[in-house]
Amino acid sequence: MSQKKINVAIVGLGFGKEFIPIYQRHPNTTMYAICQRTRERLNEVGEQYGVAKRYTRFEELIQDPELDAVHINSPIHLHAPQSIAALKAGKHVASTVPAATTVEECREIVEAARAAGKNYMMMETAIYTREFLYIRELRDTGRLGRIQFLRGCHQQEMASWPGYWEGLPPMHYATHAVSPCLALVKGEAEYVSCFGSGRIAEKLAAKYGSPFAVESALFKVRGQPLAFEVTRSLFETARQYIESFDVYGDKAAFEWTQIEDQDPVVHVGEQPERVKVPDYAHLLPEPIQRFTTKGVYDAGHAHLSFIQGGGHGGSHPHLVHEFVSSIVEGRPSFPDVYQSLNWTCAGICAHESALRGGQIVALPVFR
Numbered sequence: 001m002s003q004k005k006i007n008v009a010i011v012g013l014g015f016g017k018e019f020i021p022i023y024q025r026h027p028n029t030t031m032y033a034i035c036q037r038t039r040e041r042l043n044e045v046g047e048q049y050g051v052a053k054r055y056t057r058f059e060e061l062i063q064d065p066e067l068d069a070v071h072i073n074s075p076i077h078l079h080a081p082q083s084i085a086a087l088k089a090g091k092h093v094a095s096t097v098p099a100a101t102t103v104e105e106c107r108e109i110v111e112a113a114r115a116a117g118k119n120y121m122m123m124e125t126a127i128y129t130r131e132f133l134y135i136r137e138l139r140d141t142g143r144l145g146r147i148q149f150l151r152g153c154h155q156q157e158m159a160s161w162p163g164y165w166e167g168l169p170p171m172h173y174a175t176h177a178v179s180p181c182l183a184l185v186k187g188e189a190e191y192v193s194c195f196g197s198g199r200i201a202e203k204l205a206a207k208y209g210s211p212f213a214v215e216s217a218l219f220k221v222r223g224q225p226l227a228f229e230v231t232r233s234l235f236e237t238a239r240q241y242i243e244s245f246d247v248y249g250d251k252a253a254f255e256w257t258q259i260e261d262q263d264p265v266v267h268v269g270e271q272p273e274r275v276k277v278p279d280y281a282h283l284l285p286e287p288i289q290r291f292t293t294k295g296v297y298d299a300g301h302a303h304l305s306f307i308q309g310g311g312h313g314g315s316h317p318h319l320v321h322e323f324v325s326s327i328v329e330g331r332p333s334f335p336d337v338y339q340s341l342n343w344t345c346a347g348i349c350a351h352e353s354a355l356r357g358g359q360i361v362a363l364p365v366f367r
């Protein structure tokens, strides 16, 4: 492993805090700075983790010449503007999901990354969970056979979450369901037809002009004889939290568990069997292996969206390792900037289709 060290800053210290101890222990990073608006909270987190460099203004942080990379975990509408500004300031960028909220922002991020020659990676937890890594292994060892269809689903009730979530179009936060489908086939979405179904309270619907309780979409994969389906709900639809991914091959299929804490099912031909999904900590440098099962969220957060499988399926250290390794090795990350923005844009275009009664909407090609 290279001895190179990069200086990383984390922006946004709610979910973002989860990543501090991982960067502190990764062999190729220095947990250089933290940034969030409120000084008091900033200092609290800084003291807790021993991070000395602290910024309340993002604009100042990205002018710091010692800084190599930012990991953005601010509220949704800031992801794109902050990513673009950081890329323009010559920093590598990791951004939590979704990467952006409009097609135009998606295009601007791709252009800024290209112009800067810096890495951009959307930190999509769903493609580094132990379930995804297990399915990837089924693919790579030929056990799935030829992939025939994929399905992602993400249902959550977000009534009491911070205000910017209220009334959010379900497909504007679709990456947890879209990304595993596309990541498994190393693909991008070409076009989409999406239907909106049901209605949410007028007060919620008015916020983003989005009336649907559920949005359900069919996507075509560009250049491959494949389609995949994605279903999302955010409000007023009863169900336990689920972030699931199913794949059907000609030899075997993987189906996510229906209820948390049950084991998923692998069907070999027509024979179903419940399987124990292993952990993939061995793929990581030793100092961060512990974080596939433990996170700072364990103590304070009980919501399934955070703790499901121990920190989003153990994905956090894998995400950090991929982002950091891609910079150190001078290669694109997985997902790279094109995949990241296609996977985000897929949801934005799906919502557009739903507003037009299911009409097919083609995604722009950013490459």
Ligand SMILES: NC(=O)c1ccc[n+]([C@@H]2O[C@H](COP(=O)([O-])OP(=O)(O)OC[C@H]3O[C@@H](n4cnc5c(N)ncnc54)[C@H](O)[C@@H]3O)[C@@H](O)[C@H]2O)c1
Pocket (backbone or CB within 6 Å): 011, 012, 013, 014, 015, 016, 035, 036, 037, 038, 056, 057, 058, 073, 074, 075, 076, 078, 096, 097, 098, 123, 124, 125, 162, 312
């Ligand atoms: N599985 C996942 O990938 C996953 C899970 C949870 C959250 N998230 C994403 O992480 C983001 C943050 O989630 P959260 O629950 O911590 O949200 P939050 O609203 O609780 O916290 C946002 C943080 O950003 C900071 N912030 C706000 N404006 C800022 C600015 N201008 N400059 C710097 N910092 C600023 C706030 O002070 C706060 O620390 C969300 O956009 C969400 O999409 C992703």
